[in-house]
Amino acid sequence: MLHFSKLMAATFAFGSLMIGVAGAQTVLRSADTHPDGYPTVEAVKYLGELIKERTAGRYSVEVYHSAQLGEEKDTIEQTQTGVIDLNRVSMGPFNGIVPETAVPSLPYMFRSVEHMRHVMDGPIGDEILKAFETHDLVGLAFYDSGARSFYNTKKDITSIADLKGMKFRVIQSDVFVDMVNALGANATPMAYGEVYSALETGVIDGAENNWPSFESAKHYEVAKHYTVDQHQIVPEVLVMSKSSWDRLTPEDQAIVKQAAKDSVVKMRELWDAQEKKSREIVEKAGVKVSEIDKKPLIDAMKPVYDKYLKTPELKDLATRIQATK
Template identity: 70%
Template sequence: MKSLRTTVAALAVLAASASAAFAQEITLRSSDTHPDGYPTVEAVKHVGELVKERTDGRITIEVFHSAQLGEEKDTIEQTQFGVIDMNRVSLGPFNNLIPETAVVSLPYIFRDAEHMHRVMDGPIGDEILAAFEPHGLIGLAFYDSGARSFYNSEKPIESVEDLEGMKFRVMQSDVFVDMVDALGGDATPMPYGEVYSAIETGVIDGAENNPPSYQTSGHAEVAGYYSLDEHLIVPEVLVMSKTRWDQLSPEDQEVIRQAAQDSVSVQRELWAEAEKAALEEVIANGAQVNEIDKQPFIDAMAPVYEKYANTPELQDLVERIQAVE
């Protein structure tokens, strides 16, 4: 009888230990290059709020903004290795790694932001999210980053000819380099954090980005000409380390995935507000913003499409994207 009581007590201790382990609190570290308050930063914070609520406080997400954990290229590698748990990044740096991301990073692949939303919210978006897993990442959701346009310290860009010989910073992506080359410019891959000083010192003439990034980075202070050619509407993606993901229960995985999806509408609303406010602010502070006839820019992209939609599968992806109404 004593032996039975001892066994029961031991089993109770083991059960309690297992229960405690199961209920162990988890803190996930998430990286973003943008400053606090930026729409993507606030969206991932919202993911954290949802996850915390849906796990009764057991799982929390700590968001490290302002490139505290490094620039995008470095944080992608750290996320693949499980050093960083989650990461919000542009698709640009993935272009050389995941061919499908290069297609949705092609200039003028999307007619407008609404077209991009319809594509990325559907089967094509799911297909591209799944393409991250073989590379040690779990794709969770796509965020809006608006349309990217050229800005510089020299003059308004009103035609393709105006870019001839000008040096523009681009993300570390071959697609971006070839896009600028096709327009006659000189593409200079460079980390985002180095752009301000590079423009200020004349190392480059300008860069290209969306209005909120142009404003929050301070680039409008040193490059006062913003030309709305809107050459790229590149989605941003929230990913998680597969190493960390595989340590979670299927139930926790589903909570995180659903919270990420639920944050998309919040991010888009914040984005629309930020984009409008950013343009108003840079104009009020003296930046010159001009419209452009986009068709000559679109026509110049033919060799870029030939290079990157270079397999039947990728050509089919281009056609399916363009067919989405």
């Protein structure tokens, strides 16, 4: 797959180069695994419009959505080597490359979506973006991937005690397993495609995800209780190849960086509209939405943080994120 994706990327690169020669324009290739029309894809298209306008047509962006250039791991490698110019990637795949990205990926690191946006738009976010530079990447901006919450087939969950003993499907991630177990529930790693039938047959009591995924996968048809605990509010990141960045003039670098920041506004507008629409659909279908006091859940994460915040620098970053008002 990697060799194929590199071959495909090289083909796209050659095609883009020819376009650039013919139109006196440099085409920046951008990768995204999400489908066409998805908020992140549309945001990068908007980024391209801004760059084209602000460089008087000298640069444009071509977005290769739907994993056309490979899965995220492959596209990260291609971006590091300069085969791909721009890349929108989930934070998870970067955890083993850029240690600082592991901190925003931890459960209950952010109190709310608003808190996450405030932190990532500020000096802490800039600090994390800067950490990409030693890995042949330039961090440009953070996008949203929604807030993940618990849902289940049994009951309203309004306190940490209600979670005790319940079986929740999680993605195949040690952090997710440790989080659910720390809350007194039982984590069951399972492929996403198996969740609906597992909920329907009682193999699991519940699962967790954001509003659009809960709605689009039709899990709301069998799981009628959704608890807004927002345990995972993990940003996604837009990066540029360091070699592509270095070919820009300082003036064009400033244009690209500002356009990336401006595209965040567009992305959030689209994402918030999608979340609102999905929530309305599931509530209309009879899903009961519950709120929960997050403090006991956050307090229960201490052993999880102790396990994953392995250096004083990462512990300090986590402390500063949580202290941000």
